[in-house]
Amino acid sequence: MSELFIELLSEEIPYWLQKNIVEQFKNKITDIIIENNLSLSKKININSNFTPLRLIFSCGNLIKEQKSSIKEIKGPPVNAPENAITGFLKKVRVSKEKLKKKKINDQDYYFVKYEVIGKKSEEVIKNNLENIITAINCQKSMRWIHDSFKWARPINNILFYFDNKFVPLDFLETYSINNNSFTISHKKIGKELKFKNFDQYKKSLINSKVIIEQSKREEKIKKRINNFCKSKKIFLKDEHNFLVSLNAGLTEYPDVLFGKIQKDYMLLPKEILEVVMINDQNFIPLFEKKNNLSPYFVIVGDLIEKKLQKEIVEDNEKVLEARFADAVFYWENDLKIKLESRKPLLSNIQFHQKLGTFDDKTKRMEFFALNLAAQLNFQFNTSHLTQAVKLSKLDLTTGLVREFPELQGIIGGYIAEVEKKDKVVCLSLKEQYLPKGPSDLCPRSNLSILLSLSDKLDNLLGFFLIDEMPTSSKDPYALRRSALGILRIIVENNLKIELEKIFNNEVINKYNLQNTKNFEIKNLIIFFIDRFRFFLKSITKRQDVVNAFFIEKYFSSDFLTLYKKFIALNEFINKGEGKKIIELNKRALNIVTIEGKKMEINDFINKDLLKEQHEKILVDSLDKVKNKIENEQEDFKSVLNAISSLYTPLNNFFDNVMVNVDDVKTKSNRLSILKKVLDTLKVYADFSKIQK
């Protein structure tokens, strides 16, 4: 068995891209191995690793050389016109004497047989490497020396070993990429490392302080953090694990240091401290009990000698303090102007050229919020709602939000707290942009819900009205995220809203738009349905159930009911209770499909033609079930049970009633019964799309 081993050495590749490129590379090599039969085992297992500077691939059990094989190409029939035969000869490049004849279905055909000589595996891979590398999609890519070749970052060197031997790659010269047989150690060690195979490579890298496994670098960081946390009785939040991964992806040999925030700065709103630490510096904040921010934070360095650590921590703390000092400057300045008196400033800030200023936006939001509150029958203080809406966007005029845009809303909430506004109002200001991502919490309090929904509904309706819908690749106004947020808030808070009613003409008029003739409310609802499907798939991981449930493009806009109906189905299927339905659906579908090709099947069942007891019972049960499916709005489990209960009458029908009878009228009527079974089930879902 032979071993393949590739290392691609580059300048620092951004963390978010590393794994993506590695996966693409790995899949492409796997394809080459499979297509060319370079492995005897069916499962190709390519071991891949990465650091910010390296992509590394190795694979053990490859064959040294492809097996030779005989290939046969079928030509024209022997009695075909001469020009067809000459054409074939030209194509396969042999002379007529070398053609073989073979009989297929009583007809002689010409055949060409030739031997395909197995190539050396290293040749096959080598010849494909250029294509693999140039075909990788780096999303954001750049040129450096070559005038058209683009990659994520400049590649310094690529080495390829096969069977313990360095294989030169001639094509690299065109791209001005080195083809050294050695690699480099950790930058701080500064050595060239020689080796013969992957094992030696790995060992020499570890000795020169490069951990090639992302998971091991993460473990190393975590272990150090955990030990430190134990000693201080503090902890790392789960939601900050991404920072551990990020830092592991930015270092080849992570060393973990701990800094401390000066007391004075701990008085600032904790979100400001967190944003500065995380977004500016990639530091990892640590927390005390009750999720209070602790003064300690984690700095991950790349191979830091013990004796230098103290100074490096101090330098990092200094940088952080300078940023905090900036924040303090803004915070104190921002508090000098009352939130309410910022209103004139807000009309200077444009939301969108066609959709007016943020002041205009808040006016529309108020309208949305009041409508929603009425539909939802929310109990709350109206003056709180109007106040919250009016204050909601004012923090966009503060220095802090200009400096830290991700803190919009939160800053407003804090200023409102300082100004002693009601607690629910302050909370709703802070929560108005939630949920920002899939792992973010949804707002819970009535006021926060109304504020967050109206902000997002205004985004969606506004941009749809001016024909700025997201395309498959572009969503500059993050409308997908807005829609998903709305759906999550509805579902998680059990809110019965008909969105279609919210997007009424009265609210559309509030946008003061001249031309909205491209706008159709249906398109907006379809956009929601699309997001809803995505959302349901991501929480259930059942694409088949989602596809079965959403047979139409367009549905009611009461997403809570849709959700309950879908979840009931999904649970039903997952618990195995769906088997009977799927089976009977299949039987009925088979007959209807086959017979439907021969004759037209009516939707109408002629009850006078019902002769047999079992067909009468089936038609009876069908009517009841259909009624139940169409009218039940809450208890969808019972609907599914009712559908299941069709199993027995349908089985009896199949066992006792002949469909294929000579009397055409009866036959047609019985087919109509089966069609009705299918149509009835389809009112809930297309069960033929469910996999098991």
Added chain:
Amino acid sequence: MASKKNVLSFQDIIFNLQNFWSNNNCTIIQPIDLQVGAGTFHPATVLGALGKKSRNIAYVQPTRRPTDGRYGKNPNRLQHYYQFQVLLKPSPKNIQSIFLRSLKSIGIDPKKNNIQFKEDDWESPTLGASGLGWEVRCNGMEICQYTYFQQIGGIECNPVSVEITYGLERLAMFIQKVNNVFDIVWNINKKEKKIIKYKDIYLESEKQFSKYNFELANTEYLFKYFEYTENECKELLNNNLPLPAYENCIKASHYFNILDARGVIGVTQRQSYILKIRSLVKSCCEIYIKQGL
């Protein structure tokens, strides 16, 4: 704090960088004598990065960012500061290791500090320029930008240049271990046993210019200046003189920056001003290329 007498002074840092890059194939040129918002604006970079001719240059560029002024009260912010700019075309293969050695020449040993390359793709809307690269951090502090130019004036750069921009005040604060930009040692005059600090040269000017930028700059005039330079630029372009035309872009850009500091430019207006400058720069670049200079 390191003993003041042994510390590498601000002017030494400049000398060392100039020597280093001079020894590494660069011609040391002088700053553009106009107010610019970044070292990149120097015509030697913007126009120099275009076309096929190779070009290796380095220079100090005084830089103005009116909105960053703080009346000399903030230890980290200035409306006038210095950048050291290097442009290498085509980008050398081993540029990163040369760059790391340049840090060593000013007393920052990459082996003894935590040097990070943080993804930072650069874009200048006014120049119609973009590139991919990193900001370089030393123990958490951003000290340099390191960019592979992809486009300037909307024109693809071919060959690609690499641009390295050192933030001289940041570097000096780090090297001299001072917490306030005004405490940077500019020069140690050994003969007279005198230390000249940054504040001795620039504190007063920070105060006065902050007042001018934020409070007194006559916006009515500035809007007019902008219009005049814009028109002049167009006129010069009509006469196929891209070099003086480009200098008028620089001027227009600076007027725009002061107007911005005065807070009199709204969001939409802002965008339209940026677009105006960008389209002028683009024309300058196109004519420059056509002339094959």
